[in-house]
Amino acid sequence: MINLTRGVPPVEVFPIEDLIRASEKNLREDGKRVLQYLHAPGYPPLVEYLAKKHEVDNDQVVLGNSSLELLQFVTLTEMKAGDYAFIESPSYDRANTLLKRSGANVVGIPLETDGVNLDVFEKELKKNAPKLFYIIPDFQNPMGTTTSLEKRKQIAKWAVEYNFLVIEDAPYRELRYHGTAVPSIRSFAPDHVVTLSSFSKTLAPGLRMGYMYGPKDIIKRITAWEVDTYIGSVTPTQGQVFEYLKQGSFEPNLKKLCDLYRPRLDTLLETLNEYLPNAVYPRPEGGFFVGVTLPEGNSMEKLLPAAAEAGFKLTDGRGFYLNPQDGDRFLRIPFCSLTPEEIRNAMQSLTKIIVH
Amino acid sequence: MINLTRGVPPVEVFPIEDLIRASEKNLREDGKRVLQYLHAPGYPPLVEYLAKKHEVDNDQVVLGNSSLELLQFVTLTEMKAGDYAFIESPSYDRANTLLKRSGANVVGIPLETDGVNLDVFEKELKKNAPKLFYIIPDFQNPMGTTTSLEKRKQIAKWAVEYNFLVIEDAPYRELRYHGTAVPSIRSFAPDHVVTLSSFSKTLAPGLRMGYMYGPKDIIKRITAWEVDTYIGSVTPTQGQVFEYLKQGSFEPNLKKLCDLYRPRLDTLLETLNEYLPNAVYPRPEGGFFVGVTLPEGNSMEKLLPAAAEAGFKLTDGRGFYLNPQDGDRFLRIPFCSLTPEEIRNAMQSLTKIIVH
Incomplete structure (x- = not known):
């Protein structure tokens, strides 16, 4: 999963x-x-x-x-x-x-x-x-x-x-x-x-x-x-x-977090470019997420059960919009909790259930 | 104080x-x-x-x-x-x-x-x-x-x-x-x-x-x-x-608290009887407070500054009533934080500024 x-x-x-x-x-x-x-x-x-x-x-x-x-x-x-x-x-x-x-x-x-x-x-x-x-x-x-x-x-x-x-x-x-x-x-x-x-x-x-x-x-x-x-x-x-x-522990810990999360973000942006060439997304310089708007033809109705079947969980993008329908092709991809390898695998799996 | x-x-x-x-x-x-x-x-x-x-x-x-x-x-x-x-x-x-x-x-x-x-x-x-x-x-x-x-x-x-x-x-x-x-x-x-x-x-x-x-x-x-x-x-x-x-620490601690607070409550009830014979109050069997209604002729307006001058702090009894005026002669006396000796001294001081 x-x-x-x-x-x-x-x-x-x-x-x-x-x-x-x-x-x-x-x-x-x-x-x-x-x-x-x-x-x-x-x-x-x-x-x-x-x-x-x-x-x-x-x-x-x-x-x-x-x-x-x-x-x-x-x-x-x-x-x-x-x-x-x-x-x-x-x-x-x-x-x-x-x-x-x-x-x-x-x-x-x-x-x-x-x-x-x-x-x-x-x-x-x-x-x-x-x-x-x-x-x-x-x-x-x-x-x-x-x-x-x-x-x-x-x-x-x-x-x-x-x-x-x-x-x-x-x-x-x-x-x-x-x-x-x-x-x-x-x-x-x-x-x-x-x-x-x-x-x-x-x-x-x-x-x-x-x-x-x-x-x-x-x-x-x-x-x-x-x-x-x-x-x-x-x-x-x-x-x-x-x-x-x-005790001065906050700053070194923050640096450790940034060093850990940086390659995770970089990998996500690389693999998005590689596997989802027609998706629209920004290039964040920090934080926890990349927001991805999938190409037309995708919808949460189809995507969520397909994702479940393919063995992963996605967040319903409609929750981020006041008008839920506006988020029907929207995915929030969190990257901090996954290793670069896990991110690469996840994007590879994701590409198979996306309409390109 | x-x-x-x-x-x-x-x-x-x-x-x-x-x-x-x-x-x-x-x-x-x-x-x-x-x-x-x-x-x-x-x-x-x-x-x-x-x-x-x-x-x-x-x-x-x-x-x-x-x-x-x-x-x-x-x-x-x-x-x-x-x-x-x-x-x-x-x-x-x-x-x-x-x-x-x-x-x-x-x-x-x-x-x-x-x-x-x-x-x-x-x-x-x-x-x-x-x-x-x-x-x-x-x-x-x-x-x-x-x-x-x-x-x-x-x-x-x-x-x-x-x-x-x-x-x-x-x-x-x-x-x-x-x-x-x-x-x-x-x-x-x-x-x-x-x-x-x-x-x-x-x-x-x-x-x-x-x-x-x-x-x-x-x-x-x-x-x-x-x-x-x-x-x-x-x-x-x-x-x-x-x-x-x-770890089973709660029950022995509770017993310790009861043993500590019991003589404090007992002392408060004794000294109320001794020093405020015309006040009206219940005889609680536990808890933190005894609520005391002072004899007529007392009022917060006079009592609070007199208490401050005599070196102690009282709670304005009016705050406990929806209709504040109903608490104009009301004192909530908390006893857990004071030793029996402190309670006795407090009641002795209090008696001097109360209208009996």
Whole structure:
């Protein structure tokens, strides 16, 4: 069974022994604090660490039990039912679900190789300015695309002009295997952007440790919402991660991940070129995914059972689109959990069930 | 400064070394599972453990990041804005806040020494049957009262007859220092009751580890809601607690807690009798609190600044009542974090600023 479904890290990258040592040290030194009730925004040394890392004040950071949860809190504190929300199309299926669940009018803006289509964005903006725009600018899920500098600047400009909030979700930003980083949208409109990040892709997803930084007034509302929801997010794992960071283990681990994932991405792009010459896909420089639009004549209805029969699992591409039919020929291919050889074999098998 | 505010365990009871060993063992043996994405309802061995402990099926249990959060999920999946919700009056201030935040019409039912006043309950029931009734039947927060067997049976009977959901919040149930346990409400109406519990009072609050068990259809909806909110609750701490339980450390620790808290409760009741002869309060047999109604002539407005000046902190009793004015003479006195000597001194100081 070749699994081409979820974007999960391979389990062998989890630094288990380092995390055991970090947990032991933090519990022994500060156990009375991390095991006691601790109000949001989170374990203070970790809040300070993240504030310093992202060059913001301490009261501009809030931790949560996953960044997805923090996205929900933003919808709960910043929006009312009936407000408009923009999202890239396609986008992270769980973000689509959350925004729809919030009662928002969710508008999908078509995604191109260098970010959303600005003409459509502007047209929709003039029709109904949104309360918020959810975007994954670096190595987008599910496409793998990175929003260009010019598009980031324009989005920031509109955010100020039309007074909407940009939710810049950046869990993959540090997982860059080629090229150089593009400045964040936040850097062009710090009062109109909140940035979400997490340790799910750079350390371990089971920690469910997300965080958000941005304007003080929004962070304050999210913090108060957390206190009313669960008093504070889970703390012993925050102590553990803080100790892991303090020991300087994060950067070498990140480098190890990039070195491991780089040839996997390269192999996927090579084999796509070789086996699916008529498919359309971007050339990501990092992250977890390459989004592939198959040639006409393909459809999920036929593809999914054929894939199952051929011994592998695919993600239904329709889940990434607000209008599911738009994803009928769309495949999100995750590459981090497969070796180059497994990727080559998977693409070779895939080619046999695709209409070229 | 004598702190008579929050109901927190004393930090010296946290079994730090046992938790370090449990975490190390679980991470080493099952780290690849607890550090990976794991969908709700939670870490399977812990789900199974809790199902067995509470004599339900595995698919009748869901874990969450605190039981307060699970209460919120129940309001989100089981209620619509405008539905009626009943709650004891007074009750846990955070539960009041959550129910109000859900958009429910929240109705407080006066609490007596043996549980809610059934006449008022029935009258309100006939006016507007609620969607749910939130109750802390064992060693109630903030009162310390335990709902009698007869009242439990009647509540269960009405839940079936009027088809509402009882949320039986039982975080203190195992912390009984005198007398014998009363059967749960769930035992009389298993299809109409969900039970909330947590490890905050019996192990450590910083874990934010709550769980819920009850009818399969509700547990299924909560589980799906969790998947859409954060995929799964924080897992490494669940692995740690599972290992701690498996090693048989929970029961001796619980006994140690009861032995520590029993003389503290006894001292509080003695000194209340001695120093506040005209106050009205129940005689709890367990838990964290004794709820005290001061004689007429007292009011929060005067009491809080006087307490601050006398060197101690009190909780504003008005927060426990839906109609804040009802709590104007109400004090919740937490006793677990203070030694008998500290309790005696605190009551002695308190008596000087009370109108008798």
